[in-house]
Amino acid sequence: xxxxxxxxxxxxxxxxxxxxxxxxxxxxxxxxxxxxxxxxxxxxxxxxxxxxxxxxxxxxxxxxxxxxxxxxxxxxxxxxxxxxxxxxxxxxxxxxxxxxxxxxxxxxxxxxxxxxxxxxxxxxxxxxx
Amino acid sequence: xxxxxxxxxxxxxxxxxxxxxxxxxxxxxxxxxxxxxxxxxxxxxxxxxxxxxxxxxxxxxxxxxxxxxxxxxxxxxxxxxxxxxxxxxxxxxxxxxxxxxxxxxxxxxxxxxxxxxxxxxxxxxxxxx
DNA sequence: GCTATAATTCAACTATGGTTGAACTATCGC
DNA sequence: GCGATAGTTCAACCATAGTTGAATTATAGC
Numbered sequence: 455x456x457x458x459x460x461x462x463x464x465x466x467x468x469x470x471x472x473x474x475x476x477x478x479x480x481x482x483x484x485x486x487x488x489x490x491x492x493x494x495x496x497x498x499x500x501x502x503x504x505x506x507x508x509x510x511x512x513x514x515x516x517x518x519x520x521x522x523x524x525x526x527x528x529x530x531x532x533x534x535x536x537x538x539x540x541x542x543x544x545x546x547x548x549x550x551x552x553x554x555x556x557x558x559x560x561x562x563x564x565x566x567x568x569x570x571x572x573x574x575x576x577x578x579x580x581x582x583x
Numbered sequence: 584x585x586x587x588x589x590x591x592x593x594x595x596x597x598x599x600x601x602x603x604x605x606x607x608x609x610x611x612x613x614x615x616x617x618x619x620x621x622x623x624x625x626x627x628x629x630x631x632x633x634x635x636x637x638x639x640x641x642x643x644x645x646x647x648x649x650x651x652x653x654x655x656x657x658x659x660x661x662x663x664x665x666x667x668x669x670x671x672x673x674x675x676x677x678x679x680x681x682x683x684x685x686x687x688x689x690x691x692x693x694x695x696x697x698x699x700x701x702x703x704x705x706x707x708x709x710x711x712x
Numbered sequence: 713g714c715t716a717t718a719a720t721t722c723a724a725c726t727a728t729g730g731t732t733g734a735a736c737t738a739t740c741g742c
Numbered sequence: 743g744c745g746a747t748a749g750t751t752c753a754a755c756c757a758t759a760g761t762t763g764a765a766t767t768a769t770a771g772c
Contacts, residue, residue: 466615470608477606478760479599482682486595489687494695495719508761510720530697532718532769538688547683553611554676558618559667566623566748568659568740607730624749637731639750661739661748695718697770 469549475519480504481512485538488522493535521546598678604648609633610641614667617651622664650675 476482483502492498498509513536516522520542527533605611612631621627627638642665645651649671656662 466611467608470606470611473602473606473611477599477602479596480760482595482599482602486682489689491689491692492694493691497695505762506719507721507763511760514720527697530718530770533695533697534719535691537691540685540688543683543685543688547680547685550679550683551676553615554672554679556669556672556676559669559672560618560620562622562664562666563620565621566626566662568656568662609730634732635749636733636751640730643750659740659748663749 465549466553469553472519472521472546472549475515475521478512478515480508481516484509484512484516485521488536488538493537494533495536498536594678595682598682601648601650601675601678604644604650607641607644609637610645613638613641613645614650617665617667622666623662624665627665 476485480502484498487498487501492501495506495509495513498504498513499506502509513522513524517524517536521539523537523539525535525537527535605614609631613627616627616630621630624635624638624642627633627642628635631638642651642653646653646665650668652666652668654664654666656664
């Protein structure tokens, strides 16, 4: 059986990586707080009732994914402020929208199934088994 | 420190559940094929080089998440056709777009940090590095 | 120098969940 | 009935990754 490769969004792998980063409730909560303007480790921990090292870990994951930027306080360098990367957020929205766009849904390709099945000849598209 | 609870999208939990389902490369590939019109277990396995029981498992996860519908062949009930649930896909896009909308990003709330720090009322900005 | 603070890093533990192969169910053709 | 086919379910294995607490780094204040 030979099937030509079906087209996939070029950034599908990156989307998968992003989704893996986002598919974590606490990271979603952190992102939610970052969007609301909360930006230091201590206050994130205060809101989410999490140990600072856990916050640090999840922020590190988000930062490696390029979604979050880091900045130290100019007056007291012990404080670290995290912020969303707007460009990455745009890219994320674009990748997600491109992949899950309803317009991408195509009618069934009757490759499998018995002869003379539910699918009529008029709706069949290319390829043989 | 007292912090009033920050508003979160009402469907945040459902979004988290969906993301957990989507954050799996093989499931993304399956969804990609379903969008392209491939809809039976055997051909999915052919494209992805996966055992049918694995396909079955991942399709089950997608189905429990409401993203995929199931239908048996009218002529030969042994064949099963999977299809995307357009309504669920719309809801997914809506939930994702609502959460990650760039418009939701707010400037930093200077709750933490030293007194008289970098953040002044007049110089608040969306911090970038 | 010393102590306190903000945050990170590290190693160990743990749990969720993907993978595997076999057994099983259901249907079709004979 | 029988055997073949499409797909599912099951139990076991295993790897990834979140969690935990302690140690560590870096900075500020004295």
